[in-house]
Amino acid sequence: MSLLDQEPADSGDEKVVPPLDPARTLPASLDVSAEKLEAVWAEKPGLFGWLSVVNHRDIGRRYIVTAFVFFFMAGLLALVMRIQLARPDNHFLGPDAYNQIFTMHGTVMMFLFAVPVMEAFGVYVVPLMVGARNIAFPRLNAFSYWMFLFGGIFVFVMFALNSGPDVGWFAYPPLSGPAYTPGKRADVWAQLITFTELAGLAVSVEIIVTVFKLRAPGMSLNRIPLFVWAQTITAFMVLLAMPAVMLASTALILDRLVGTHFFNPAEGGDPLLWQHLFWFFGHPEVYIIFIPATGIVSTIVSTFSRRPAFGYLALVLALVSTAFIGFGLWVHHMFATGLPQMGESFFTAASIMIAIPSGLQFFCWIATMWGGRVVLKLPMLWVLGFFIVFLVGGLTGVMLAAVPLDLQVHDTFFVVAHFHYVLIGGALFPLFGAVYYWFPKITGRMLGERLGQWNFWLFTLGFNLTFFPMHILGLEGMPRRVYTYQAETGWGDLNYLSTIGAGVLGVSVLVFLVNVIVSLRAGVLAGDNPWGAGTLEWATTSPPPNCNFVYPPTVAGVNPLWENPPDQPVVVGLRDDVRDVLVTYVLDAEPDHRTEFPEPTIWPFCTALATSALFIGSIFTPWAVVIGAVPLFVGLTGWFWPKEAGETGTQAWPIQHRTLPKPGEAPAGGPV
Amino acid sequence: MNVPARTLDVSGLAPGAFGHRTLLWWGTLGLMVIEGMAFALAIAAYFYIRLRNTTWPPNLPPPLLLWGTVNTLVLLVSVVPNELTKRAAERIDLRAVRLWLLVCLAFGVVFNVVRVFEFMSLNCAWNTNAYGSIVWMLLGLHTVHIVTDLVDTAVLTVLMFTGPIEEKRFVDVAENAMYWYFVVLTWLPIYGVIYWAPRLT
Amino acid sequence: MHAASVLQSVLAPAGPQAAHIARLWWLMFWVATAVFVIVSAFVVGAIVWKRTEPRRDDVLRVAVTLGVAATVVTLFVLLVASVWTGRAVASLGASSTVTIELTGHQWWWEAVYDDGTPSQRFRTANELHIPVGRPVVLKVTSHDVIHSFWVPNLHGKRDLIPGYTTAIWLQADTPGIYRGQCAEFCGLQHARMALYVTAESNDAFERWRMNQRREAVQPTTDNARLGRDVFLRSTCTQCHTIRGTIAGGAMGPDLTHLATRGTIAAGTLPNTRGHLAGWILDSQSAKPGNQMPPNSLPAGDLQLLLTYLETLK
Ligand code: HEA
């Protein structure tokens, strides 16, 4: 129980907790000037300023927009693919183009859209939800964005130069190895992974530290909003999963560039080593996409059912166990390699088991709706779509977990159907919900209702038209990743239907785009809290000011705006002449110390440029690593080199740390 | 400004802290988790590849023990100046920090040099066979870390001599020391795998 | 010919293994349908059923607990069904008399019918014959990249991985011609790497096998003889084998009994004179990227060559 719940007893320490008097005004020294704060937290003007941005809102917004641009491009590639598959023996695309296109589609969707866009919402929303003024390590955050952007530009430029990757989004060697994919295509793929993983890892560390150390006072572990929990758990999964694919892609590049033999069976290597490493990452990856989406669902369901989510603890534990079990399933992507039967049964059992936490979440959400009164606004509509569509995908997932059945439908369009149902149902539907939900916060304007309805219904229709027939195609024996098929296979009609559906999807996405553009200029003004939601991002203006909160809030519940007493205290005493931030304790979020956050700086951008040059160069010559290290070193040193001494000498430092007194306790001060 | 009714005044809190109370400590811990995972997976890959080979190392003598063992000892001893640097930093004792940073730097140079001999005593190149690839990978991964830490320490040392110095920088020194511990600690299993695993077959 | 009898479906099992799996599928399908209907009903109900009093949390708690319990039970049943099916599928004896070594190539299949007596072994390509009612063991591996053997009407798939040789059993109970297709992405022509399995009576199978063991028939007509000479003169011999001649290449499919096959180039084209001619002149237009180069043969030579190839029964 936090002190903040009660009237604090007179602690005798004026500085820590001043006596509270509803009528009193702040002493001059504690009052903050909103204008001054705005100026202190402002970014620099001009292009240079644009490249120097370090606040999480601007970066988060850029991240979201960029990820959506990648989604549009990968979606257009999907349309091209669908045109080719519409008729048997079609000559619209040749095999070479098709292979590049499906690889680009899958790779971009996974690595440049689905994972980053979820993180992007984390970057934007998490600091606001925990009541912080910025994300932890703002410059790293900027660096992460630039790496993500440069990685994306790199792969699309290579694709335009006809050097796009063409070995599938999991790039199995030996096909992706030096002997069977000469040229640079597989290197481009492997290096794109390095770019995006670096960006993803950076964001994960930021999110974890933000959630651990920058929460509003009073936000103990059991009051962390579910979306923040989801983001945190995802961040941990990223830390544990992504090293596997970085190791694998590094080994692949080494095999290709300097002649190592990790995956070469002739020299004692093993192609299956790749599959183990890749899927040790790849399976958690799908939950890295899905878990943040469940955070979105929990948030929206709670807001639009007008009550706190039912089963808070159960929902958190479900996420934790999903993350945990998620690391034990990777072999279910490799059943067809012919594993020993014991192992197979284990992975079947684990894969089936993961449906239990998913089911638990489902039931809690449904219970929330039954326990409240559902208001069917657009964000909620998308969440309803999620329920129905993801359910189908989850159920086919359970089917795939059964080894004998998987041996039949593995690598067929049945699997393609499964993963679009879970990816689009489980991530894209909630994501659209998130856009409709947070757009007012981000821009200050609502997204249009009419176009929104069109967007939703066209999408739902188009989606099922596109992907439902794929289940049947898979059962009828159509393998995935085929650039064409013969007429006598009889797959033509369903494919045609699927292509029509993809067209409908395209129209729907176009409607969405129009809606966003129109609403940006002429949307209804939103106000601070248009949905009457309960979490802290709605406690500030829309869009939020530079410092997020003029007075950082404190909280007394999971949904502070619903549960805080009217006289809930706010934080004062942070300096308004530097970027002063309150750091709190990990478990109970009691105030710990203050710290100064960095100013805008160009160095992350420069460092990202240097890193990109090194990465890209290294696929042509290993010497690029050596030569590229020099500018990288310069960039990093410039980044870390202090401009001038900051707040120093004002106190005897390290000062004794002040623990906030428990109610009725004298303030305790212990040594560091 | 709309003045709130109740306030929580934090102006008396220290403008910084050391250890697990800081953001940097947690950030560094995150980095260590990532890299620890990479090391663990590389070791797993080593044993996986070993399963796929009938002889191990495949038709090669195991790596020479000498230089690896020397380096292990050097790394272990380097823990002492490292700890002293950390303590000096936490006392905000600039002179002591400068001194011990220099000592650490010397250690860093030594084990990077010895590392060259280690590579030469592996008895194979990275492209000899998969065994060669994975031992080079393991040793290479660790080398990246000791080189990075060396550069890191060098930059900090220069900073500590030239300034601008503020208390915050001492936190950086302390975190650098923590990272050094990590680099030493991860070496031990890698040392075991590279030098002893082939001998225990 | 082939087209009419082609089947490639998980749901039309022609052997015990595919039948077990199809049964598992239908079980899964109905369970999933039931779960879908029930869960969707609750979702929709939560929205359309306007209540004056929101439900109390303790009622909800009971409901959620029941839901989870039902999930656990259902999943357990599915797990048992899956493991049971797995056992049943694997239980087909190793007491097989037909052993086929199947090797994947970019983008065709090489098959060696094994035999205790080395002289009775023979090699063929892109088309398997198996006896109905007898278990057949396939020992699969790959020459280059990973491929996957998959004939849905008979059994699930098995990857062909370079450096590994694994065994998979199958059995056909219904005679017929079943189409299979490479199911692991293997590069440019992954789409055109099909395979036909002819399941026939034991007698027919043994006849086929006897014939395949033989060397190629000696040409009996002049044109055929001349055609053979064209073949032996050309680059064909570097890549193809015709047993009984000096042609011993191993880069491409064995052509000894080419004329017995229904299709050429791994199911890409029907094995007719016209398609064969087109293939030989320019295999790249039918199957872009495949490993066989175009050949510019004078028209006369080509006709002779075709005549010869058509005799390779
Ligand atoms: C967001 C992404 C996402 C999610 C959430 C999932 C969720 C699941 N997936 Fe999926 N999967 C992918 C993305 C995802 N998957 C991708 C991208 C691939 C292919 C990669 C490639 O090859 O390119 C793949 C492939 C894949 C395979 C390999 C197929 C193959 O290649 O042969 C398997 C096999 O076990 C599998 C299983 C599952 C299971 C059991 C779940 C479970 O988590 C689902 C659990 C959820 C439910 C079951 C619904 C809710 C539950 C209830 C309402 C309770 C009641 C339910 C019952 C009683 C059953 N998936």
Ligand code: HEA
């Ligand atoms: C989150 C992930 C994600 C998403 C959202 C999608 C979305 C879609 N996918 Fe994707 N898909 C994958 C992930 C995803 N896919 C993966 C991982 C693979 C496996 C790849 C592999 O095998 O390696 C795959 C494979 C895959 C295949 C199989 C290819 C094959 O095996 O041969 C097909 C085939 O139809 C397909 C279709 C589609 C379609 C029609 C959409 C649609 O939903 C797309 C809808 C979007 C649009 C239609 C965009 C339209 C945009 C506009 C109109 C905007 C205009 C633009 C500007 C002004 C700039 N996908």
Ligand code: CUA
């Ligand atoms: Cu062979 Cu696909």
Ligand SMILES: [Cu+2]
């Ligand atoms: Cu998986």
